[in-house]
Amino acid sequence: MTATATPVRRVDALVVGAGLSGLYMLHRFRGLGLDTVVLEAGSDIGGTWFWNRYPGARCDVESMEYSYSFSPELEQEWDWTEKYPTQPEILRYIHHVADRFGLHDGVRLGTRVASAHFRDADGRWTVTTEAGDRYDTEQLVMATGCLSTSKGPDVPGVERFAGRTFHTAHWPHEPVDFTGRRVAVIGTGSSGIQAIPLIAEQAADLTVFQRTANFSMPARNAPLSDEAQAQRKQGYREHRKAARESGFGIPVPEATRSALEVDPEERRAQYESVWGRNLVGMLTSYTDSITDRAANDTAAEFVREKIREIVDDPETAETLCPRDHPFGTKRPCLDTGYYATFNRETVHLVDLKKTPLTEITERGVRTSEAEYAVDDIVFATGFDAMTGSLAAVDIRGRAGLPLTDKWADGPVSHLGLQVAGFPNLYTITGPGSPSVLSNMMVSIEQHVDFVADTVAHAHARGDTVVESTEEAEQGWTDHVREVGDYTLYPQANSWYMGSNVPGKPRVFMAYIGGVGAYRAHCDQLAADGYPGFAFSAP
Ligand code: N01
Numbered sequence: 322m323t324a325t326a327t328p329v330r331r332v333d334a335l336v337v338g339a340g341l342s343g344l345y346m347l348h349r350f351r352g353l354g355l356d357t358v359v360l361e362a363g364s365d366i367g368g369t370w371f372w373n374r375y376p377g378a379r380c381d382v383e384s385m386e387y388s389y390s391f392s393p394e395l396e397q398e399w400d401w402t403e404k405y406p407t408q409p410e411i412l413r414y415i416h417h418v419a420d421r422f423g424l425h426d427g428v429r430l431g432t433r434v435a436s437a438h439f440r441d442a443d444g445r446w447t448v449t450t451e452a453g454d455r456y457d458t459e460q461l462v463m464a465t466g467c468l469s470t471s472k473g474p475d476v477p478g479v480e481r482f483a484g485r486t487f488h489t490a491h492w493p494h495e496p497v498d499f500t501g502r503r504v505a506v507i508g509t510g511s512s513g514i515q516a517i518p519l520i521a522e523q524a525a526d527l528t529v530f531q532r533t534a535n536f537s538m539p540a541r542n543a544p545l546s547d548e549a550q551a552q553r554k555q556g557y558r559e560h561r562k563a564a565r566e567s568g569f570g571i572p573v574p575e576a577t578r579s580a581l582e583v584d585p586e587e588r589r590a591q592y593e594s595v596w597g598r599n600l601v602g603m604l605t606s607y608t609d610s611i612t613d614r615a616a617n618d619t620a621a622e623f624v625r626e627k628i629r630e631i632v633d634d635p636e637t638a639e640t641l642c643p644r645d646h647p648f649g650t651k652r653p654c655l656d657t658g659y660y661a662t663f664n665r666e667t668v669h670l671v672d673l674k675k676t677p678l679t680e681i682t683e684r685g686v687r688t689s690e691a692e693y694a695v696d697d698i699v700f701a702t703g704f705d706a707m708t709g710s711l712a713a714v715d716i717r718g719r720a721g722l723p724l725t726d727k728w729a730d731g732p733v734s735h736l737g738l739q740v741a742g743f744p745n746l747y748t749i750t751g752p753g754s755p756s757v758l759s760n761m762m763v764s765i766e767q768h769v770d771f772v773a774d775t776v777a778h779a780h781a782r783g784d785t786v787v788e789s790t791e792e793a794e795q796g797w798t799d800h801v802r803e804v805g806d807y808t809l810y811p812q813a814n815s816w817y818m819g820s821n822v823p824g825k826p827r828v829f830m831a832y833i834g835g836v837g838a839y840r841a842h843c844d845q846l847a848a849d850g851y852p853g854f855a856f857s858a859p
Pocket of ligand 1: 379380381382468473474475476489507508509510511512513514515531532533652673678701702703704757816821
């Protein structure tokens with residue numbers, strides 16, 4: 322008997338991922354009249370905000386900035402309840418958007434993409450899911466997110482542990498109760514720093530395993546008053562414009578002076594004034610905060626002083642003080658009561674720099690010095706960032722070249738959006754774009770708009786294939802590296818550099834030229850007829 326081959330579904334555009342990027346891409350492609358399907362591995366839409374449900378999960382960009390700006394009606398009708406939105410509230414918002422713009426029927430849930438192969442013969446892609454379904458598509462958009470392939474603790478024994486284990490990026494949908502339990506949290510990035518205070522409130526005993534002390538600032542979250550909301554809604558257009566033209570996608574006053582030009586009291590007053598205001602105020606206070614180590618040290622020392630003020634035990638405070646990387650070169654965090662949590666008698670800190678993690682045992686966590694017996698382990702150990710979710714799919718371009726081979730020494734791209742030799746493949750907020758160094762919503766909308774406009778431009782010319790040239794890719798990749806090298810970012814062992822994943826090439830993967838400058842560059846390319854892109858119709 323011969324097996325019947327799965328029928329191939331032919332579409333104009335296939336989008337991978339139904340998070341904030343994928344849903345907006347679907348909306349824009351449909352607006353161009355393209356038959357579009359979104360394939361989503363999760364059992365619901367939402368992307369990051371579907372998966373990351375750990376206690377305390379919330380966005381640390383303000384809700385009224387971390388939201389779509391493409392529809393003034395949507396902007397006006399949706400009400401946020403807090404300055405910083407919780408994960409459930411963002412997920413409700415995403416569902417509202419999908420309902421409002423009729424997007425649900427374009428998404429196939431529970432469908433993980435296994436491979437995507439470009440066909441040189443006719444310039445189209447064959448995309449295969451893990452279940453064996455096949456699609457034939459002209460456009461292929463990877464809207465898979467920068468932080469969606471989680472990583473574990475890179476030590477043996479996780480499967481041996483007899484108690485419960487959790488990863489912040491795959492949190493159960495039902496509430497997890499830590500009451501009366503001895504809990505270990507491994508990892509002190511944004512996820513750990515948000516979860517630890519809430520877990521500490523419940524647990525009988527909490528041990529935090531810290532490899533790198535992180536800089537964190539108080540979120541000072543609060544309910545959003547009707548007046549504040551109405552006021553922002555009135556001036557939304559100008560505010561959005563300012564966000565788009567800014568460096569990080571969050572409007573802040575432009576720095577005019579070096580941190581080293583001003584006397585210490587004035588500098589301290591400046592840092593006090595932005596402390597707890599938002600994620601970027603400390604980094605944007607002076608022109609050289611992120612380019613000069615001495616200038617940066619003034620901000621770093623200010624944060625360390627705050628930690629010493631909050632934490633009662635001087636030794637614990639010193640362990641919590643970051644010293645091995647400049648302020649901001651690992652993603653800084655916003656927290657609610659993180660440092661004060663270490664004043665609880667039931668909370669203990671283990672410095673993995675002094676006593677490295679060696680294994681997970683049946684009873685708990687072992688370091689080079691001791692075994693810590695616990696009931697539950699929470700891994701807040703982060704992600705294979707930026708390239709992990711692209712490498713997880715077998716993507717092959719012209720002549721069958723795997724993307725992972727092309728990126729063996731680190732990602733190269735044109736604008737972080739296209740890779741030469743991979744026609745019609747777009748990576749939303751891909752490596753080489755401002756993405757993770759910006760308010761993601763601002764970057765997502767700009768990327769999706771640019772992709773939709775580029776495709777529309779090609780079709781208007783009668784072309785179906787758009788491909789960045791090798792020269793444009795090289796030029797952009799060099800530019801990303803040069804701008805990165807001008808800053809302090811490469812000095813940190815961060816996930817921006819790929820250094821959190823053993824064996825990953827150490828390359829600064831984000832573009833720090835600013836979202837405003839990036840947008841202006843993209844707009845200019847479009848106005849000039851897309852130099853650096855080759856259009857064709859096989
Ligand atoms: O992950 P992380 P995350 N042994 O990589 C440690 C965004 N986000 O999930 O720094 C011991 O930052 C690791 O140590 P080290 C945001 O962009 C946003 O917290 O590599 N420890 C680190 O402490 C953020 O930056 C929001 O030395 C190990 C931690 O685990 C990004 O997502 C909320 C280890 C991982 O921290 C990632 O955040 C949450 C090992 N083998 C996340 N491996 C908001 O918007 C890793 N670690 C609020």
